[in-house]
Amino acid sequence: MQRPLPRTRSLLIVLSGPSGVGKDAVLARMKGSGRPLHFAVTATTRPQRKGESDGVDYHFVTRERFEEMVKGRDLLEWAEVYGNFYGVPRRQVKEALEQGHDVLVKVDVQGAATIKRAVSQALLIFLAPPSMAVLEERIRQRNTESVIELERRIATAHEEMKQLGTFDYVVVNARVARAVAEIDAIITAEKCRVSPRVVAL
């Protein structure tokens, strides 16, 4: 007998959620968890922050370079968020999938919807806050900008929460360790599906 399933088929996992929900903290914990995943590195025009490494946290590029990538259709999805551009390099994702790796892409909610339209078999995970009050508090604590900017981010987060219905799974980020365990369980379960997702890029 053959193995009953082609269980090695690679998954394109899209991790998203509203601004401030803690996607980066979850991602950082996942990178240390030992599951072999290819973490797609997003290209961005936003300034490099302290502690961030080019090519690891993001590919930091100029606006001109970003525009070239858009024109060349080199991005799986791209979006403008708060005046900065973010995009997922298509070739990087495609090559990792073809090599048999599961790929995890972290994008904003808008980007997740774009990827789902382009790749219907992508696996969409929505990271949700325990409550809107908690989310607003996290945004306030993180925000170093003006009150107007703060209110804009909170309003955006409310809008982003409404997109939950387009996702496959929702994971509540109350404790990072538990959220990571649930994401891990989702990936394990998806690999046990009798009808696996077949991702074509």
Next chain:
Amino acid sequence: MQRPLPRTRSLLIVLSGPSGVGKDAVLARMKGSGRPLHFAVTATTRPQRKGESDGVDYHFVTRERFEEMVKGRDLLEWAEVYGNFYGVPRRQVKEALEQGHDVLVKVDVQGAATIKRAVSQALLIFLAPPSMAVLEERIRQRNTESVIELERRIATAHEEMKQLGTFDYVVVNARVARAVAEIDAIITAEKCRVSPRVVAL
């Protein structure tokens, strides 16, 4: 904000697989794993084996009592397997689900198909052997009966393997601990689904 999902909706989990694959060993390990599950107790006319407890491993009933249950539509599914009758009491499952428990039902492949027809949102997990050679060896080791009976069981197991396509998930039972971990992941993942299964009995 409300919690984004009614995450407490109960699941009807059907664990099945060919004769000899090790469903009972997996179930025994799951019972000790700490996840709160209601394990449905099957009614059967087959003789009680050494080490089995009535009302725990099975409800051991007479053929007359079993026929009454069939007539009274008291069974969620029932089947004859190797001359004995097995059935899942409907009320027991219904009450556990209504009390908010996830319910796990262990049935043969034929019974799983019956439950899926009756309850389309049941979650079907197929326990598969690492290979047919391993499965045949397990059946041979277990079998204390005639050569004819042995060959019949092996032929049935081959037939049962063909029903994989009607299941939602497949878990390979190479190591029991790993199989239990995968089943646990499947349950966790299903509770994170944005569109949860709604079971109606």
